[in-house]
Amino acid sequence: MKKRIVMALGGNALGSGLAGQMKAVQSTAQTIAALVAEGHQLVITHGNGPQVGMIHQAFEAAATTYAHSPVLPMSVCVALSQGYIGYDLQNALREALLDAGITKNVVSLITQVRVEAQDPAFNHPDKPIGSFLPDEEAAKLRKTGVLLMEDAGRGWRRVVASPKPQEIIESQSVKTLLEAGQIVITVGGGGIPVIATDNRLHGANAVVDKDWASAVLAKEIDADMLIILTAVEKVAINYNQPDERWLDTLSPQQARRYIAEHQFAPGSMLPKVEAAVSFAESKPGRQALITLLSKAGEGIAGRTGTLIQQ
Template identity: 55%
Template sequence: GAMSQGYIGYHLQQAIQQELKARGVDKQCASIITQVVVDANDPGFAKPTKPVGSFYTKEEADKIAAEKGFTFVEDAGRGYRRVVPSPIPQRIVELKVVEQLVKAGDIVITVGGGGIPVVETEQGLKGVAAVIDKDRSSALLAQSIGADMLIILTAVDRVCINYNKPDQKELPTMTLEEAEKYIEEKQFAPGSMLPKVQSCMEFVKNNTHGGTALITSLQKAKVALQGETGTIITK
């Protein structure tokens, strides 16, 4: 997690700074190595679900599992990968630093990869082998800094029901009640659209000043903010 935050954060930071310079905008951009506290007793630790690392043959996976006690699963027919827990994020450790930079008008790259998972011990924070869902961490961040809107960018312009079926329907708006209904109907795929919708719901539900959430594609982010596409989630 820390390696990913440093490497990807650096490239994002460079690209943003170059774009700001090209546009003549005098603004700083900073990447923050971000730890996120999780509960050591989170049920997710008992059931690893997030694939990480390299692909292995079944024989290789069995050997590593026997030696190190890792859990492996077959990943879409491409081989076997180690799976690690995906606990729920509870608190962003570097939140005050992020808030100070945001208030100063800086662009902040943070909670990369969902944040580096840590648990609280008597000695302090301790890293754990896990991967926190990026959407959930983003919702927690938005909620924690008092954001007016949470925007989650994905591969589609709008959330759909009956996805990839003849009667597929795009959703320009969705209330919390409607989202709950669609989840009960299993309209959103686990590990794909479901955590995005749930994270948006969490943000909207806990926002005390009428905040909304938006799900759209990176390519359509600007026009989605103008109301021309995307799915807006409201109370």
């Protein structure tokens, strides 16, 4: 059965650094092209954690030189990351489609996501961005007032606020392009966070979780399936413990029980499961799938991954 799918690419689908990204998107594009060949309507979303941190740090460093470049607000850094990730991804996907004998337009859409100014996340920044930092460098940055947190035992990273997405401003444009037979790359990095004041949108100093934003988009364009791609084939409970168990299916009720038991790591699997549940229970028949990029096709066919549905 052909589906309208929102596919949220994880960091492993994009690589890190310019050279790594260009290499990673080539293999990513092959997988996406195979799904297009099966007749599915696809909207591609993606993260930007390493990239947006790199952009922000570059402009911070430039501000200390004779050039006196401005330090860009986070909303502008997200916009820049959308542009250059989308550029690489849409060209790689165009090439993969043509190699497969498929002629389809691929477009990257600069996307804004409305957040609430009163969101409590602004008082508790906890979203890691940028590269991992060793203890010594992290200590120096903390002395300058930079907010950092230890990220899953891999090192220190900068943190910014991550308010919940309320609305995808350009969702109707996404739907129109999709219905015209085009493949849309959108909600890059979770989208540019904006706050609405009357008719004006202005950028917020934050980043939006791309899985939550993808779930909101999937609802607004009436998708059949949300696929959240990550570094494991399935969701597990008792992860990395002797009684570890990989899950084929999850109901929203089961997921909430496991969340209450703290089975899923914050900043890692937890937001993916929460976002998947939010979409799956938003309308009868909607499904969310969490799996590896390389297993996406098998997951859609019901042969692997963790399927979340009512």
